[in-house]
Amino acid sequence: MIEIKGLSFSFAGQSALLDINLSITRGEKVAILGPNGSGKSTLLKVIAGLIFPQKGEYVFEGTLINKKTFKSKEFTRKFRKNVQIVFQEPDVMLFNPTVYDEIAFGLRVFGIDNEEEKVIEVARMLLIDKLLERSIYNLSGGEKQKVAIAACLVVEPSLLLLDEPTAYLDTKSTLTLSKIIRDSDMTVITAVHDIHTARLFADRFVALSSEHKKVFDGTFDELYSNREKLRDYGIHIFDDAECVKEEENGG
Ligand SMILES: Nc1ncnc2c1ncn2[C@@H]1O[C@H](COP(=O)(O)OP(=O)(O)OP(=O)(O)O)[C@@H](O)[C@H]1O
Numbered sequence: 001m002i003e004i005k006g007l008s009f010s011f012a013g014q015s016a017l018l019d020i021n022l023s024i025t026r027g028e029k030v031a032i033l034g035p036n037g038s039g040k041s042t043l044l045k046v047i048a049g050l051i052f053p054q055k056g057e058y059v060f061e062g063t064l065i066n067k068k069t070f071k072s073k074e075f076t077r078k079f080r081k082n083v084q085i086v087f088q089e090p091d092v093m094l095f096n097p098t099v100y101d102e103i104a105f106g107l108r109v110f111g112i113d114n115e116e117e118k119v120i121e122v123a124r125m126l127l128i129d130k131l132l133e134r135s136i137y138n139l140s141g142g143e144k145q146k147v148a149i150a151a152c153l154v155v156e157p158s159l160l161l162l163d164e165p166t167a168y169l170d171t172k173s174t175l176t177l178s179k180i181i182r183d184s185d186m187t188v189i190t191a192v193h194d195i196h197t198a199r200l201f202a203d204r205f206v207a208l209s210s211e212h213k214k215v216f217d218g219t220f221d222e223l224y225s226n227r228e229k230l231r232d233y234g235i236h237i238f239d240d241a242e243c244v245k246e247e248e249n250g251g
């Protein structure tokens with residue numbers, strides 16, 4: 001589904017991603033790990049087609065993604081429906097007067113039928129069906145985050161990009177979201193700092209270093225065996241994971 005080769009991206013000469021190679025097949029659940037500023041959000045934005053590689057290339061389902069690709073209205077429509085991103089700060093995504101309208105927005109844009117049924121179904125899944133008539137502006141942080149996620153899920157994307165989706169979520173909501181992801185056929189890429197959360201959302205782990213390079217790609221067991229090396233790259237996520245590992249071993 002996703003083929004990224006030699007991707008580099010910088011903001012005003014400041015590197016954010018350096019020579020990244022990454023391929024992801026349909027249905028995979030991948031976590032992007034890495035310290036603050038390592039490039040996780042930037043990578044998700046490239047995959048979402050919001051910014052374009054300055055070096056290297058990004059191919060989505062056989063189509064090279066760059067500014068020119070989005071000149072095709074037909075492609076743009078299909079891509080924008082199928083690739084949904086939930087930003088790190090839910091506030092930047094919410095602009096409709098009510099929760100209902102916010103969730104229904106994508107259905108209206110893409111001309112998808114059965115609006116009410118779909119909005120209610122996704123709101124129930126995310127435990128926000130009681131909020132549908134509420135105004136967006138006075139929701140709590142976690143409620144806003146769930147609305148932002150619902151607004152993406154409702155259009156049934158094939159690729160869902162989640163940027164720190166649990167920052168505001170309580171445990172029950174985190175587990176609910178993890179189950180939705182696990183049970184779905186969607187490809188889901190989640191940027192996350194915390195290894196506990198990462199394991200709820202993914203079974204493949206990609207780590208970016210503070211130098212913005214990909215320094216790891218593999219399973220949790222491989223990640224765990226490489227923890228010493230990863231520490232040298234500024235990825236200090238393993239103290240908690242060691243506890244998890246011990247719990248799993250009955251310790
Ligand atoms: N719009 C921007 N303008 C300038 N620099 C930016 C911009 N967005 C990100 N950067 C820089 O690019 C680098 C990567 O940022 P990015 O937001 O991708 O990191 P991150 O891994 O998502 O970090 P965090 O864990 O804090 O969310 C950082 O050095 C950041 O300061």
Ligand SMILES: [Mg+2]
Nearest residue numbers: 040041088163
């Ligand atoms: Mg980020």
